Amino acid sequence: MNTSDEKMIVSLDNVSMHFNMSGEKLDSLKEYFIKLLKRQLFFKKYVALENISFKICKGDVFGIVGLNGSGKSTTLKIISGIxxxxxxxxxxxGTIAPLIELGAGFDLELTARENIYLNGAVLGHSKKIMREKFDDIVEFSEMQNFLDVPMKNYSSGMVARIAFSVATMVRPEILIVDEILAVGDFQFQEKCNKRIEEMMEGGTTIILVSHSIEQIEALCNKVMWLEKGKIRMIGGVDEVCSAYKNS
Amino acid sequence: MLKAYWRDFVRFIPLLIELTARDFKLKYRRSFLGIVWSMLNPLLIMIVITSMFSILLKSPPSDMPFAVYYITGSTLFSFFSEATSSSMTSVIMNASLIKKVYIPKYIFALEKCAFSFINMLLSSIAMLMVVAFYVIQGNICPHITMFLIFIPLFFTFIFTVGIGLILSALTVFFRDIMHIWNVITTIWMYATPIMYPVELLRNHGLEWVIKLNPMFYFVDDFRNLMINGIVPDMSHFLLSFIICSVVLSGGLLLFKKVQDRFILHI
Known part of the structure; x- marks a missing residue:
């Protein structure tokens, strides 16, 4: 595997993420000062990730596995800059398209047409690009007849269709996928999978989190196994997956 | 370093425009008069206040008609109070977005200021109508200096963005600000000569209130340029410039310092 610097697209170096586990949120000044006076402002520290280092090369399909709470989503959020x-x-x-939660940038009061432009802007695309891609997006989502309906009247599957179409229309250099492949009906799911495969062939780097080990085995070439915020194992898909399944 | 920030900003200008457009669409959706309300509203408020004050007060605040005096001041101040209150909650309101996509977070506060600013430009049409009405009546005469009003407008905008950034950042940690800010803007409005003449404060030995109030300089310059045909002297502009730079850079620095912790509190 080529790990020369020019092909490196994502690299994490000794990354740790700590959260404050103060049982309650301090949302008011009064509480803040009372706690300050009582010297209770020292929170319990929760370590979500500890000294994580790994590199992802261009064109990799990088899988992350692990149990709930092992830090998979935190890792994705750190990579995407959230x-x-x-x-x-x-x-x-390179540019990142995060498919962390579909439809995050939607305002459900607006129509689908307006939301497509809004969501494109959220992802940092110019209006010109969005105008060029608009027809493709609509065609892929198959929502032609509902374009001028406010999205609050959409079903969740319909929202997901639009969201997936916008997020994947402008080909990103890195695509981050967090368990969203269960979108819409089975026909649309096939379409989504096909699009992701197209992207893989086109050289897009993909970072995939999934609980379905079959999916990871089918798609990824490298896998990282996280356990309680630490890397348990990282390497080729076969060795990590078989170790993970046997654990 | 700065270049990277600039590139980030330019990349998200389309988002700024889209969000502003969204606010307009949602504000006037399903209303019959739509955008006309942006002009009609300040006009109606002015009529109410003017009729109230013509009953309560016998003497007008200056030699210009009260309606003109009031609407010039209130146009500017309503922008300030509307923009600061809406940018105050802008980060909290966009929590769902901030948690899922990377966006420079100051965009949200800036967008609210931009939206209110455009709204103010629309309500300036109402102001111009009132001025034109009194010009035709012969109470005031138009001055060429009114083309310079963009200077105090610009200062007000920068000042407001600075305050908006500070408020939006602090509100994430202390929600109390949401409740108190309304009171503060009310006090602030009465500390600015909008409904009463400047002399009133002077006569009561309260001139220091004016001197400490940045909004006074903006409103006063605005009125002088718009109605009186007086170009404020350079020291006024210089002072406004200094105030704006301090507030804006203070806002940016504070925002930058705490923005990484937003996500843990929204």
């Missing part, structure tokens, strides 16, 4: 790590360095070369 969370800043407490310690360590993250470097990402």
């Amino acid at each position: 969370l800043k790590p407490t310690k360590g360095k993250v470097s990402v070369q």
Whole structure:
């Protein structure tokens, strides 16, 4: 496997993420000062990730496995820049399309047409690009007849169709997928899988979190196994997956 | 470093535009008069206040008609109070987005200010109508200096963005601010000569209130340029410039310092 620097697209260096586990949130000044006076402002520290280092090369399909709460989603959020790590360095070369939760950028009061432009802007695309891609997006989602309906009247499957179409229309260099392949009906799911495969062939780097080990085995070439915020194992898909299944 | 910030900003300008457009669409969706309300509303409020004050007060606040005096001041101040209150909650309101996608978070506060600013430009049409009405009546005469009003407008905008950034950042940690800010803007409004003449404060030995109030400088310059045909002297502009730079850079620095912790509190 080529690990020369120019092909490196994501690298995490000794990344740790700590959260404050103060049982309640301090949302008011009064509480804050009372706690400050009582010297109760020292929170319990929760370590979500500890000294994680790994590299992803261009064109990799990188899988992350692990039990609930092992830090998979935190890792994805750190890579996509949503969370800043407490310690360590993250470097990402290239544009990211996060499919962390479909439809995050939607305003359900607006129509689908308006939301497509809004969501495109959320992902950092210019209006010009969105205008060019608009027809493709609509065609892929098959929602032509509902374009001018406010999205609050959509079913969740319909929302997901639009969201997936927008997120994957402008080909990103890195695609982050967090358990969303169960979108819509089986026909659309097949379409989604096909699109992701197309992207893989086109050289897009994919980071995939899934609980379905079959899916990981089928798609990925490298896998990282997280356990309680630490890397238990990282390497080729076969050795990690078989170790994970036997654990 | 700065270049990277700039590139990030440019990349998200389309988002700024889309969010502003969304606010407009949602504000006037299903209303019959739509955007006309942005002009009609300040006009109606002005009529109410003017009729109230013509009953309560015998003497007008200055030699200009009260309606003109009031609407010039209130146009600017309503922008300030509307923009700051809406940018205050902008980060909290967009929590779902911030948790799932990377976006420079100051965009949300900036967008609310931009939206209110455009709204103010629309309500300026109402202001111009009132001014035109009194010009035709012969009570005031138009001055070429009114083309310079963009200067105090610009200062007000920068000042408001600075305050908006500070508020939006602090509100994430202390929600109390949401409740108290309404009171503060009310006090602030009465500390700014909008409904009463500047002399009133002077006569009561309260001139320091004006001197400490940045909004006074903006409103006063705005009125002088718009109605009186007086170009404020450079020291006024210089002072406004300094105030704006301090508030904006303070806002940016504070926001930058705490923004990484937003996600843990929203």
